[in-house]
Amino acid sequence: MERNDFLDALAERLGERGLLRAADEMARYVADWAGDRLGMPRAVARPASTEEVVETVRLCREHGVAMVPQGGHSGLVGGALPAAEGNELIVSLERMNRIRAIDPINFTMTVEAGCILESVKQSAAEHECEFPLALGAQGSCQIGGNIATNAGGLNVLRYGMMRQLVLGLEVVLPDGRLWNGLNALHKDNRGYALHQLFLGSEGTLGIVTGAVLKLSPRANQARTALLGVPSLEAVIALYGLARRDCSDLLSAFELIPRRCIELALEATPSLSDPLDQPYPWYVLMEISASGPLDLTALLEHLLEQGMVRELVLDGALAASEAQSRQLWQFRESMLEGQRRRGEHLRTDISVPISAIPAFFDAANRSVMEASPDCEIIAYGHIGDGNLHFNILPPTTMPEADKRQHLHALEARLFDVLDDFNGSISAEHGIGRVKQPAYLARLSPVERELAEGIKALFDPDGLMNPGRILPLRH
Numbered sequence: 001m002e003r004n005d006f007l008d009a010l011a012e013r014l015g016e017r018g019l020l021r022a023a024d025e026m027a028r029y030v031a032d033w034a035g036d037r038l039g040m041p042r043a044v045a046r047p048a049s050t051e052e053v054v055e056t057v058r059l060c061r062e063h064g065v066a067m068v069p070q071g072g073h074s075g076l077v078g079g080a081l082p083a084a085e086g087n088e089l090i091v092s093l094e095r096m097n098r099i100r101a102i103d104p105i106n107f108t109m110t111v112e113a114g115c116i117l118e119s120v121k122q123s124a125a126e127h128e129c130e131f132p133l134a135l136g137a138q139g140s141c142q143i144g145g146n147i148a149t150n151a152g153g154l155n156v157l158r159y160g161m162m163r164q165l166v167l168g169l170e171v172v173l174p175d176g177r178l179w180n181g182l183n184a185l186h187k188d189n190r191g192y193a194l195h196q197l198f199l200g201s202e203g204t205l206g207i208v209t210g211a212v213l214k215l216s217p218r219a220n221q222a223r224t225a226l227l228g229v230p231s232l233e234a235v236i237a238l239y240g241l242a243r244r245d246c247s248d249l250l251s252a253f254e255l256i257p258r259r260c261i262e263l264a265l266e267a268t269p270s271l272s273d274p275l276d277q278p279y280p281w282y283v284l285m286e287i288s289a290s291g292p293l294d295l296t297a298l299l300e301h302l303l304e305q306g307m308v309r310e311l312v313l314d315g316a317l318a319a320s321e322a323q324s325r326q327l328w329q330f331r332e333s334m335l336e337g338q339r340r341r342g343e344h345l346r347t348d349i350s351v352p353i354s355a356i357p358a359f360f361d362a363a364n365r366s367v368m369e370a371s372p373d374c375e376i377i378a379y380g381h382i383g384d385g386n387l388h389f390n391i392l393p394p395t396t397m398p399e400a401d402k403r404q405h406l407h408a409l410e411a412r413l414f415d416v417l418d419d420f421n422g423s424i425s426a427e428h429g430i431g432r433v434k435q436p437a438y439l440a441r442l443s444p445v446e447r448e449l450a451e452g453i454k455a456l457f458d459p460d461g462l463m464n465p466g467r468i469l470p471l472r473h
């Protein structure tokens with residue numbers, strides 16, 4: 001093992017389990033979810049308590065070592081991956097996974113940042129409460145990562161993004177000071193909402209070690225439906241109808257094109273085509289409630305209205321929890337189907353909901369004009385205007401050319417997005433991957449403010465450097 005004053009001092013503070021230095025031990029921390037990108041850390045620190053995070057950060061500062069906070073490394077923009085030069089220390093929060101407290105009357109829960117989202121949801125459910133953030137990576141992503149990326153998922157239209165679900169935070173600042181902002185107040189207007197600065201900061205302002213989460217009453221009934229829809233215009237009209245007709249109980253409204261159903265069928269052979277015949281678009285929707293309401297009647301009324309207006313052509317209504325899970329499986333399996341297609345362009349853009357059909361037309365035209373043999377796979381969370389407008393490169397294209405080709409198509413897509421005042425990142429953040437496109441769209445005032453915030457929190461530039469904003473030299 002290499003002798004190194006910094007690492008030896010760190011090993012002394014964190015103990016044997018707390019610091020990994022051997023290449024084979026570090027292997028599982030250095031690749032992203034898709035396996036597209038690899039990094040090389042100096043070592044992996046695994047503090048087991050807030051005090052150990054404080055010690056780690058202080059030592060890093062003393063030795064001028066850059067830190068990369070890491071959660072479940074399910075992020076898709078390279079924010080939690082170390083740089084390839086081998087000079088950054090990964091600070092993994094995985095051992096800080098305790099639920100500190102649950103208050104079902106205040107509807108709050110205090111957790112350590114390394115808690116896996118799925119286990120937070122389960123613990124809330126045990127107290128008849130719900131932590132409503134729901135996303136494909138919930139079995140591996142951590143609350144700290146969800147906070148740092150301001151994650152949103154399937155239920156944003158009803159419950160909001162992480163920004164709306166966090167009341168207080170505990171953060172180790174880049175100079176090693178501990179900020180205890182673990183407020184459990186639902187109303188609190190004392191000056192600046194400092195905790196909000198860390199939501200979506202992607203680990204560039206400090207390491208989140210704990211959080212007070214806002215819970216909701218646990219929905220004890222839900223109804224799920226998969227609907228065949230004739231056009232994108234009809235999907236948007238149906239969404240408007242559903243928001244109004246379902247008494248604000250709509251908790252998911254997912255857009256799925258026919259191609260994604262096919263990908264799901266390929267990836268999970270046990271699934272069968274959900275409706276009697278194929279339709280160009282599908283909507284996977286869910287309504288849920290915690291009280292004695294007749295959700296079936298609500299949903300049936302909506303579908304009746306949708307059919308009368310020719311917005312819905314056919315539909316499958318889940319009659320049991322098992323059937324509902326099966327419908328949701330299409331949503332999960334289609335992601336796996338895409339992943340199997342190898343390297344492709346993944347985006348997480350947003351436009352105003354009403355502009356979705358016009359944006360689709362313009363984006364399709366622009367991309368197909370430049371690459372007639374590529375395949376567009378676009379789906380999304382309609383209630384948030386959030387689309388995953390993904391592009392598979394032509395199958396005949398040599399591997400070596402694909403990345404550059406996709407990059408050029410992304411630039412075209414983002415140009416169209418600008419015409420619609422959209423966002424190049426509605427979910428995954430900026431990290432390193434989206435940085436050039438982000439910076440190109442920042443106004444001078446926005447850039448000055450963003451750099452001022454970074455300099456205030458992290459004057460030495462050691463906290464996740466080069467993510468969101470470029471490295472300072």
Ligand SMILES: Cc1cc2nc3c(=O)[nH]c(=O)nc-3n(C[C@H](O)[C@H](O)[C@H](O)COP(=O)(O)OP(=O)(O)OC[C@H]3O[C@@H](n4cnc5c(N)ncnc54)[C@H](O)[C@@H]3O)c2cc1C
Binds near residue numbers: 068135
């Ligand atoms: C299959 C799949 C589906 C997904 N679906 C969605 C979705 O629907 N909605 C959505 O928003 N995202 C989605 N994502 C992206 C990803 O899951 C989220 O961004 C998630 O919040 C990342 O959490 P993580 O713990 O994996 O963070 P990581 O990937 O480990 O880190 C992400 C960023 O947060 C920083 N960070 C991590 N922990 C901390 C901490 N404790 N303190 C400070 N900074 C920290 C890292 O430095 C990095 O910049 C999906 C990803 C996959 C693979």
